[in-house]
Every structure is written in C-alpha cells, then in structure tokens.
Amino acid sequence: MLCHGLRNLRCGTLLLQTLAGPVDHRLRLRFFFTAHRFHRLSFVKSSISLPNKHLQTTQRSKRSVSTSQKTIKRIGVLTSGGDAPGMNAALRAVVLAAEHYGIETIAFRHGYQGLLDNDAVPMQAKDVLHILQYSGTIIKSARCRRFKEVEAAQLAAKNLDSLNIDALIVIGGDGSFRGADHLANHWQGQIIGVPGTIDNDVYGTDQTIGYATAVAIAMDALDKIRDTADAMDRVFIVEVMGRDAGFIGLCSAMSSGAERMILPELQKEKALTISALVKHIKRVQEIRGEGSYVMVLSEHQWPGGAVALSEQLEAEYHLPCRPCLLGHIQRGGPPAPADRILASELGVHAVELILAGAHRVMAAKSQNACVAVPLRETWEKKHPLDENLLRIQHEIFNPVKKKQQRAAL
Numbered sequence: 075m076l077c078h079g080l081r082n083l084r085c086g087t088l089l090l091q092t093l094a095g096p097v098d099h100r101l102r103l104r105f106f107f108t109a110h111r112f113h114r115l116s117f118v119k120s121s122i123s124l125p126n127k128h129l130q131t132t133q134r135s136k137r138s139v140s141t142s143q144k145t146i147k148r149i150g151v152l153t154s155g156g157d158a159p160g161m162n163a164a165l166r167a168v169v170l171a172a173e174h175y176g177i178e179t180i181a182f183r184h185g186y187q188g189l190l191d192n193d194a195v196p197m198q199a200k201d202v203l204h205i206l207q208y209s210g211t212i213i214k215s216a217r218c219r220r221f222k223e224v225e226a227a228q229l230a231a232k233n234l235d236s237l238n239i240d241a242l243i244v245i246g247g248d249g250s251f252r253g254a255d256h257l258a259n260h261w262q263g264q265i266i267g268v269p270g271t272i273d274n275d276v277y278g279t280d281q282t283i284g285y286a287t288a289v290a291i292a293m294d295a296l297d298k299i300r301d302t303a304d305a306m307d308r309v310f311i312v313e314v315m316g317r318d319a320g321f322i323g324l325c326s327a328m329s330s331g332a333e334r335m336i337l338p339e340l341q342k343e344k345a346l347t348i349s350a351l352v353k354h355i356k357r358v359q360e361i362r363g364e365g366s367y368v369m370v371l372s373e374h375q376w377p378g379g380a381v382a383l384s385e386q387l388e389a390e391y392h393l394p395c396r397p398c399l400l401g402h403i404q405r406g407g408p409p410a411p412a413d414r415i416l417a418s419e420l421g422v423h424a425v426e427l428i429l430a431g432a433h434r435v436m437a438a439k440s441q442n443a444c445v446a447v448p449l450r451e452t453w454e455k456k457h458p459l460d461e462n463l464l465r466i467q468h469e470i471f472n473p474v475k476k477k478q479q480r481a482a483l
C-alpha cells in the first residue's frame with residue numbers, strides 16, 4: 075500500500091508534504107530519498123558525487139542539472155535577518171557547489187529587500203574567494219517588514235521569474251524561514267533554508283551558523299571581565315544576545331565559570347527577584363571571601379537590562395557592581411572553525427537538496443547527519459536548551475548549594 079502510494083508520488087515536494095505528519099524529520103527524509111531511488115528519477119542523471127549516502131547519482135553534466143521536477147539552471151541566494159558569522163562561508167559554499175554542478179548563482183543583496191528591488195548580482199567562484207574568514211555578509215542582510223505582505227511576496231515571485239531563477243536559498247534565522255514559507259505560497263520555484271543566526275533558536279539543527287562564534291566571543295569577554303572583577307572584588311552583570319533563547323547565555327556562562335545566569339528558559343520556570351539575587355551574591359561572598367561575582371544576563375530578561383540591574387544593586391544594596399553589554403560585538407570578528415565548517419557543509423547540502431527536488435525545507439545538521447527539516451517545523455517546534463548543561467551549570471556548579479540556599483533564603 076505504502077509502496078503503491080510512493081509510486082504515484084512524482085516529486086519530492088509532494089512526498090515531503092505527504093509525510094509532514096508527526097513523523098521524525100530524518101525518517102521523512104530517508105523515505106524521500108528511498109522513493110527517489112525507487113523510481114530512478116531524473117535527478118539521478120546529474121553530476122553529483124555526493125558525500126551524503128542518501129543522494130546517489132551517476133553522471134556529470136557541465137551545463138545544468140535535472141532534478142526530478144525540472145532542469146536547474148540558475149539558483150538565487152540571499153542572507154536575511156541579523157548577520158551571523160559564517161554567512162559568508164555559507165554563501166561561498168553555495169556558489170562553489172552550484173558551479174560544481176554547472177548551475178549559475180544570482181545573489182540578492184540586502185535580504186528580502188533585494189528580492190523586491192531586483193537588486194541581483196551574478197556570483198561566481200572568483201567572487202567568493204577568501205570570504206569565509208570574515209563575519210558579516212558580502213551580499214548584505216536586512217530586516218524587511220514589508221516582506222510579510224502578500225503583495226511583496228507576489229512581487230518577489232515576479233522578479234525571480236523574470237530572472238529565470240529555478241530555486242532560492244535563504245540563509246537566515248527562523249524569521250527568514252517564515253519569509254521563505256510565505257514566498258513559497260506565491261512562487262513555484264524550490265526554496266531551501268540554511269540556518270544562520272547567532273541565537274541558535276531554530277528547531278531541527280543541532281547548531282545554527284554563527285552560534286559557536288558568538289559563544290566564543292562572549293566567553294572571551296567574560297574571561298576578561300573576570301580579571302578586572304577579581305582585582306576589584308566587584309560584581310559584574312554581563313548582558314549577552316540571544317533574542318528569546320538562552321543558548322548564548324548558558325554556554326558562555328558555563329565556558330567562563332560564571333556564578334549565575336538569568337536565561338529566558340529559567341525565568342519562565344521561576345523569575346528571579348532582586349532580593350533572591352542579592353542573597354545569592356552575599357552567600358557566595360560569605361563562602362568564598364573576597365573576589366568577584368560574574369552574572370550572565372540574557373537580553374530582555376531584566377527591565378532596563380544590565381545597566382538598570384547594576385545601578386539598582388549599587389544604589390539600593392551597596393554592592394560594588396558594573397554592567398557590561400556585549401551587544402553586536404557578538405556578531406563580528408573571524409568566524410569560529412565550527413561555524414566555517416558547518417556553513418560550508420550546509421551550503422553544499424542546500425544545493426544538493428535542490429538537485430534532489432526538495433522544497434520548503436531547511437538544510438540542517440542533526441546528530442552528525444545532513445538532514446532536511448520542513449521549514450514550518452523550524453519555528454513551530456522549539457529548540458530546547460541542553461537540559462544536562464543547564465542542570466550542571468545551574469545546580470552542580472552553583473556555588474550556593476540548594477540546602478544552603480534554602481537556609482539562606
């Protein structure tokens with residue numbers, strides 16, 4: 075029955091949609107490629123010598139590549155939302171992979187704004203030489219509110235068609251994927267997402283491109299803060315980014331040995347009060363004697379942020395306290411090796427997914443395998459913090475143990 079059903083499914087998109095029930099996405103992808111092999115579909119004729127075991131192909135084509143649905147001659151690519159270290163590496167990988175398979179690449183500058191303005195530039199291997207070591211994005215990124223409108227998606231579709239683009243790769247976060255899904259309602263081409271955001275708040279991929287660098291930058295800053303905090307016996311409140319997720323907060327706190335962290339996920343469980351925080355600081359000082367107390371504060375988790383909290387601790391509780399806002403520093407500098415490598419792999423994976431006929435999916439890495447995750451899942455499902463890391467940092471490494479805490483409070 076299932077085989078019969080698969081036999082009747084001609085394209086990967088349909089199959090992915092059919093399988094978009096509560097089945098694990100990796101399983102779905104396996105079904106998807108099994109079905110392609112079963113039918114010996116035309117994409118198998120293309121040039122692909124793929125590392126991915128799921129994608130077996132045989133011949134090399136110099137000009138263009140046939141997928142199960144159509145011949146892919148030209149793809150578009152854009153970077154959207156907050157720039158993330160490794161976006162350039164992902165762009166480079168897309169251009170190199172496309173060229174490898176005989177496909178042209180057109181980049182749209184300034185994210186979705188570029189799609190609306192037809193701000194398109196052809197990209198070849200020579201244009202992406204030596205960019206992977208730089209953060210930012212050479213094709214620029216933007217937040218484009220207007221793209222949420224139906225008319226905007228229709229205009230983008232018209233512009234993509236006028237340039238004969240067969241598929242579009244969107245490098246960005248979950249907001250950008252919503253935009254991609256919105257566009258898919260109005261455009262016939264294939265759309266693939268590549269997760270690029272420092273926040274790591276995208277379901278379906280172990281890590282997003284940019285996250286490793288942001289954590290490394292925050293950790294480096296926290297180490298430096300520790301030096302001065304220790305020298306002056308001060309409390310420091312270090313505010314990190316992450317939007318509504320505590321990934322950067324948790325991992326920078328753990329990797330730098332911070333005494334405390336305020337993360338969105340912890341605040342939801344039980345919001346920290348100023349008096350509980352002061353008691354914790356004083357208890358740590360009692361246990362350790364002189365020295366520093368460093369707290370990592372995720373953005374938006376305290377009214378007025380690190381500055382307001384620090385002022386309150388000084389003015390009302392007479393604690394020697396200083397704030398430090400890391401801000402957009404977390405998005406700059408050389409991308410960490412992990413981000414360069416992830417971006418390189420996922421950029422190639424995105425192109426190969428296009429060749430495999432995939433649509434409305436994110437090219438992702440999960441449990442050491444390249445997978446395709448339905449775009450909607452990337453924001454409808456929540457990427458949880460690693461519970462074990464949370465437990466270790468919040469409980470085992472907490473200088474004030476629960477019993478002591480209870481006695482102190």
Ligand SMILES: Nc1ncnc2c1ncn2[C@@H]1O[C@H](COP(=O)(O)OP(=O)(O)OP(=O)(O)O)[C@@H](O)[C@H]1O
Nearest residue numbers: 155156217218221222246247248249250252253271
């Ligand atoms: N619901 C939506 N419909 C259409 N387009 C959207 C939607 N949500 C977001 N977008 C588009 O995607 C762009 C990027 O989204 P957003 O600003 O949320 O960043 P992001 O991709 O989540 O990345 P980051 O969180 O790292 O900044 C928006 O500026 C907008 O153009």
Ligand SMILES: O=P(O)(O)OC[C@H]1O[C@](O)(CO)[C@@H](O)[C@@H]1O
Nearest residue numbers: 156247271272273315316317373
């Ligand atoms: O660069 P902007 O538009 O100020 O946005 C900042 C936001 O972007 C991010 O850096 C990435 O989503 C968040 O961590 C932060 O909240």
